[in-house]
Amino acid sequence: MQAVLLAAGEGTRIRPLSASLPKPMLPVADRPLVAHAADAAVDAGADELVVVVGYEAEEVRGYFGDEYRGVPVRYAVQSERAGTADAVRAARELLDGAFAVLNGDNLYDPDAVADLFASGPAVAAVRVEEPSNYGVLSAEEGVVTDIVEKPADPPTNLANAGAYVFPAAAREWLDVPESERGEHEITDVVARAIEEYDVGYAAMDRWLDVGRPWELLEANEWKLGELDRDVRGEVHDEADLRGPVVVEEGATIDAGVVIEGPALVRSGASVGPNAYVRGATLLGEEAHVGHSVEIKNSVVGAGTHVAHLSYVGDSVLGRDVNFGAGTNVANLRHDGEAVRHTVKGERVLTGRRKFGVVVGDDAKTAIDTSLNAGVTLSEGATTTPGEVVTRDK
Structure with a gap:
């Protein structure tokens, strides 16, 4: 399975650390942040990595090269950075068959990523105390029935953890309309998958979205x-x-x-x-x-x-x-x-x-x-x- 790593974000919330270094390349222990997502994907069985890059792309390319841990690596460029669906759309021509998507600035429970890959189509999920800050999943008997972005009245505490396995058909669903934030959201693609497939979820015991400086500190603590x-x-x-x-x-x-x-x-x-x-x-x-x-x-x-x-x-x-x-x-x-x-x-x-x-x-x-x-x-x-x-x- 191909794994798409989203590594094109500007990292405005973590500035000044990302002023001259892409956020996914900030250090977490002995490797860049994005490499932890790559490791989780490779360990879960990815046979190719497709890395979506944006500004300062040479930093990411320089780290991964054409092969990472024996797995081929290719690159797609997201020029406008208009949301996660737009980022995956930049990689569309490189995709063939079912594919996974992981945010390059998240840390994932590796075992849950393996479960995600094995049960696709599926969404990674984590239980949180403040679900209104996230996309929130509803599920029945292990099947996702709905996904709502940052609801005022969350139906569950099951938050979208930013990792997915999509069916091959999802390549054609990436031209989604702009959200209220002016971005093309991958959650709209998930909603389409929910309509047409039984979409499962893989529960994560541990997960971290590294968006702000103290979260980089927390990532290193982990x-x-x-x-x-x-x-x-x-x-x-x-x-x-x-x-x-x-x-x-x-x-x-x-x-x-x-x-x-x-x-x-x-x-x-x-x-x-x-x-x-x-x-x-x-x-x-x-x-x-x-x-x-x-x-x-x-x-x-x-x-x-x-x-x-x-x-x-x-x-x-x-x-x-x-x-x-x-x-x-x-x-x-x-x-x-x-x-x-x-x-x-x-x-x-x-x-x-x-x-x-x-x-x-x-x-x-x-x-x-x-x-x-x-x-x-x-x-x-x-x-x-x-x-x-x-x-x-």
Whole structure:
């Protein structure tokens, strides 16, 4: 079965992290976000991947190439990015027979994806506490009877998890009208399938839509939590690695360092003397953590430097960021309230009691900078020595 991976989204809700890197290529443990969907599809038996790309498509093509884990890969370009049905329509000429569709920015329960492939036509579903935020399925005796997009009065708590298996006939159903949001929705294609077929559903025990920065943090908590200890890099005899810690070949860990897993130190990264790294933390390729730095539950992008005597907690730092010495991140409001963060110009609750900062690629802080909980530093932003940042920059 062919599997279509949707990887053309602009990722506006996760900016500035997606300002120069497509959201599906953001790091989740040891691979890009979209690769986790690809792995689930390949493990479920996909015999070809069709990846729908948009802006900065070379990043995605460069990762997958023409073959991924022994499975051929082809590409389709979604130029207008006018919804999920439009994305699948971009791949229509490459499809032959029944096909699967997976959102490239979702994490899926792999076993449920295998069930989905085996029971098509079918929709992946997950039970949620707030179904009105999702497409909602109605079902009887394992057969889907209806799908409604973000209903005010949800009939069930069974949410659409963004993975499908369609019959071959669905190739001809992709020219759907625009929704109220001005997009061509794949749920309209699902509704057509419900009319003409018995459409089942595969229930997911775990699923995550990675749309906002704290969800990228949650994605890494999930996948780093699956690590087994594997130390291949250079580790000083006086370093202390505790639990599921992965140190890739080419990484270096200096004397006095304590790393508590789950944690992943990627190739070329270095952790300086007496630093403290605790899970769930990802240190990207060529990242550098300086003397007596503490990193807690964070994503540190490739090429990023966190200089000595700094603290980073519950944060996401993009690529080639430089934190000057003594930069400190607040990750907890002193009034105990949940942290808010700016998404598309609006301050929204993250739902997390602890959440630090989101920093775009190439941003730089001067020495002794203090960053308030929930602050964003845009791509290339800078601070001045001793600055206290309480608003986005």
